Amino acid sequence: MQSIIKAEGVTKRFRQPKRYSGLAGSIKGLLSREFTEVRAVEDISFAIGAGEAVGYLGPNGAGKSTMIKMMTGILVPTNGSLAVLGRTPHAERMTNAREIGVVFGQRSQLWWDLPVRDSFDLHRRIYDIPERRYRDNLEHLCAMLGMDAYLDRPVRQLSLGQRMRAEIAMALLHDPKILFLDEPTIGLDVVAKDAVRKFLSEVNRERGVTIILTTHDLQDIEEICPRLIMVDDGKLLFDGELKRLRSALGARRRLTLDFATDPGPITLSTARLVSDDGASKHFLIENEETSLVDVLTELGNGHGLKDVALDEPDIEEVIRTFYQQRPVLVPQ
Numbered sequence: 001m002q003s004i005i006k007a008e009g010v011t012k013r014f015r016q017p018k019r020y021s022g023l024a025g026s027i028k029g030l031l032s033r034e035f036t037e038v039r040a041v042e043d044i045s046f047a048i049g050a051g052e053a054v055g056y057l058g059p060n061g062a063g064k065s066t067m068i069k070m071m072t073g074i075l076v077p078t079n080g081s082l083a084v085l086g087r088t089p090h091a092e093r094m095t096n097a098r099e100i101g102v103v104f105g106q107r108s109q110l111w112w113d114l115p116v117r118d119s120f121d122l123h124r125r126i127y128d129i130p131e132r133r134y135r136d137n138l139e140h141l142c143a144m145l146g147m148d149a150y151l152d153r154p155v156r157q158l159s160l161g162q163r164m165r166a167e168i169a170m171a172l173l174h175d176p177k178i179l180f181l182d183e184p185t186i187g188l189d190v191v192a193k194d195a196v197r198k199f200l201s202e203v204n205r206e207r208g209v210t211i212i213l214t215t216h217d218l219q220d221i222e223e224i225c226p227r228l229i230m231v232d233d234g235k236l237l238f239d240g241e242l243k244r245l246r247s248a249l250g251a252r253r254r255l256t257l258d259f260a261t262d263p264g265p266i267t268l269s270t271a272r273l274v275s276d277d278g279a280s281k282h283f284l285i286e287n288e289e290t291s292l293v294d295v296l297t298e299l300g301n302g303h304g305l306k307d308v309a310l311d312e313p314d315i316e317e318v319i320r321t322f323y324q325q326r327p328v329l330v331p332q
Contacts, residue, residue, distance in 0.1 A: 003047040004178065004210060005071060009080035012041040012066050012234075040066040042234040043080070050177070053204045053211040055225035057218075057319065063234040064214040068182050071212070072102050085177060098127060101171030101179045101209075108163065109170060110155045116166045117151050120173060127174040134173065141169040144199055161192025168196065172203065178210045179203070185217050197223045218319055230322065238322065245322060252321075254311040255283040255295065260304040270295045285310075 018034040041063040048054055058064050069075040070082055073089035073096050082089060089096050103109075110119045124134045142148050145165040150158055158166065164184060171179060181200070185193045201224050203209050213225055221228065221242070228245060230238040238245060255271055262278040270290050271283035285295065292310055299305070 002050055004050045004085050005046075005048040005212070006083045007047075007067075007071075007080065008045050008082075010041055010044045010067070010070065010077050010082050011039065011079040012063070012070060012075065013078045014038045014040060039234050041070070041077075041231075044231070044234075044236045045080075046229055046236070046239055048210065048212070050210055051204070051208045052227060053201075053225045054213070054227045054229055055221035056212060056214045056229050056231070057221065058231040061233075062231045064231065065182055067231075068180050068212065068214060072100060072180055073097070098174065099177045101174070101176035102182075103164075103167050103171050103180070103184050104182045108155070108167065110163065110166060112156050113154055115152045115154055116147070116158070119155065119166075120170055123170050123173055129174050133175070137173050137175065138169075141172060144202065145169055145195070159192075161188050161195070164188060164192065164196060165199075168199070172209070176209065178212065181211065181213045181215075183215055184213070185215065185220055193217070193219070200224050230319075253285040255285055255292070256307075256309040256311075257281050257283070257299070257305060258307040258309075260306050263303040266299070266303070268295060268298050270298050 014037070015035040016038055018036055044063075044067065056064050056067065066075060070077055071084055071089055073084075073091075073093035076090045084096060085099055087096050109123075110116065111122070120138060123129075124131075129137075142151060145168070147162075147165055147169060150162055150166075155163060155166070168181075168184065179200075184200075185196055188196065197220060200211060200213075204211050204224070211224065213220060215221065225242075227241055228238060229236070257266075257280070259279045259281075265276070266273065266281060268283065270287075271285045273281060274284050275282040283295075285292075292308070296305075296308070
């Protein structure tokens, strides 16, 4: 797969004036030329192929938005090299902008007092989109996102979910090869989130648009992005598929066995007992190769087994475990 985004040893440092406490410190801060250096991104390398959907994860202050801004050409790396579609983003920002789409969840590109349609038309003129192509794209996006009902309504009258759909649609009107999304579902209700997720998955799958997504809502990642890039304190911690992350941390499936009556203590080699509530016993299956059939075969008959429940760890548990253990994992 051909790489359309390539980062090699990318570092971004910011200089901040030193702060001093108290009134005297405030005056000193105004006159001082002393600075502290903050590393938002430190020596990060990765390659992203055409048509991939990649989740870029990390806690607040981990450098996610900084990396997105460098890939879109808004910020300039302090060190290292960064190429997007074969170009240096900040050096060829205008050319690069024609082939990428950007949505920042907390910043709007729509004109607040104008109807949505007028913002779209202005976007068409800025990007010099041919009239026929524009009409076809607009019709397709409106149908997929259900925007017909509010296309002629001023942006200020839209709900947050409606506005976010319009933001994403506008970012795709010029047929970008890459779509950068920074917290696209922040503040949305469940129905709006579901609509946005389904749409982004479809755009990635059917149109081959490469998606780079930062989010704190891990359900976004599970439904849209097979691959994760995880960072903390500006450093790369993990780059790979979610299933590999699950495997690296251990499957830790939860198994509940419900019996008609308490069968007494049960010890299994295929699963570890974690709590015993009499007729209901709770186990952890920690070996990825162990199946439910293996456990039930070892359990055997004669216990009066009534019901079985097997729960896979959800993505939030996997990510939380990862950051608690903080392993440094490299791509396969």
